[in-house]
Amino acid sequence: MTERYAISHETTELLTAAAAARLITTLVDAQLRHGSAQLVLTGGGTGIGLLDQVRRSPARDAVNWSKVDFYWGDERFLDAGDPERNETQARNALLDHIEIDPARVHPMAAADGPFGADQESAAADYAALLPERFDVCLLGVGEEGHIASLFPHTAAVRASGELVVAVRDSPKPPSLRLSLTLPAIHRASEVWLVTAGAGKAAAVRDGLAGVPAEELPAAGARGQQRTLWFLDRAAAGG
Numbered sequence: 001m002t003e004r005y006a007i008s009h010e011t012t013e014l015l016t017a018a019a020a021a022r023l024i025t026t027l028v029d030a031q032l033r034h035g036s037a038q039l040v041l042t043g044g045g046t047g048i049g050l051l052d053q054v055r056r057s058p059a060r061d062a063v064n065w066s067k068v069d070f071y072w073g074d075e076r077f078l079d080a081g082d083p084e085r086n087e088t089q090a091r092n093a094l095l096d097h098i099e100i101d102p103a104r105v106h107p108m109a110a111a112d113g114p115f116g117a118d119q120e121s122a123a124a125d126y127a128a129l130l131p132e133r134f135d136v137c138l139l140g141v142g143e144e145g146h147i148a149s150l151f152p153h154t155a156a157v158r159a160s161g162e163l164v165v166a167v168r169d170s171p172k173p174p175s176l177r178l179s180l181t182l183p184a185i186h187r188a189s190e191v192w193l194v195t196a197g198a199g200k201a202a203a204v205r206d207g208l209a210g211v212p213a214e215e216l217p218a219a220g221a222r223g224q225q226r227t228l229w230f231l232d233r234a235a236a237g238g
């Protein structure tokens, strides 16, 4: 049976700190059960804020970080090291500060990477390395309800045969991106949507009401066991 609920905290700081504490515990539990943990990271202000809180947590090293596989839910298709890349931001916030196994860090390809400008090949290559299941998939939520780089009324949000897609017309810059699809996100035991601010309140309301994913991609993000929405008071509609 799958559970779905929303947890709202008074401030964004409290939301990211509480989600960070829960992430540490969930990764420890996953490692106890499976020996390692499979985590999908997100970009966005709240998602990176959560990683920053993990870095600052006194419980941080309860996790054996060398036994965590890191994936990304989406990436801005820019050159390696570009400050706008989700990978760069996640490394700055957390990965550069913990004892990771570099072989377990799986960033999506960069525009100056082995596939050059060929986003389709980069997407297919990423799809091939995805595991059958993730423990936790973190997702930010855009004001119009996008998750990863799945935007409303696009082929990417409708994709059902692929696990990773190339996006060329992202309404939010930069326009070129790579993204997990909904079927890939559905491989997660737990999907956590993390978002803050009054600008997200309508997307949160409609996402929890279960409008079609085509209209609001966040509504289609479901974990196999749990779907949790972490909100601050403003995103929860006050």
Ligand SMILES: O=C1O[C@H](COP(=O)(O)O)[C@@H](O)[C@H](O)[C@H]1O
Pocket (backbone or CB within 6 Å): 042, 043, 044, 045, 046, 047, 073, 074, 075, 076, 086, 139, 140, 141, 142, 143, 147, 148, 149, 172, 195
């Ligand atoms: O562009 C992106 O935006 C979303 C949401 O970002 P936020 O700053 O509004 O929280 C993020 O989830 C996604 O990974 C990223 O590429």
